[in-house]
Amino acid sequence: MPITDANKKQIAQQRRLFYKICFDCGGKNPILASRCRKCHGKNMRLKNRTLGAKK
Numbered sequence: 001m002p003i004t005d006a007n008k009k010q011i012a013q014q015r016r017l018f019y020k021i022c023f024d025c026g027g028k029n030p031i032l033a034s035r036c037r038k039c040h041g042k043n044m045r046l047k048n049r050t051l052g053a054k055k
């Protein structure tokens with residue numbers, strides 16, 4: 001079912017794309033996290049935000 005509402009679609013994409021990945025353990029963390037919640041490391045990167053990328 002396609003999402004036709006542009007606002008809802010944007011929110012969904014943000015929920016799906018806006019988070020951080022830990023370099024050390026690969027854990028997924030909130031966008032506002034400063035340390036990994038799994039290994040407490042500081043090596044984190046933003047999720048690659050390429051729109052249209054499907055998996």
Ligand SMILES: [Zn+2]
Nearest residue numbers: 022025036039
């Ligand atoms: Zn980690």
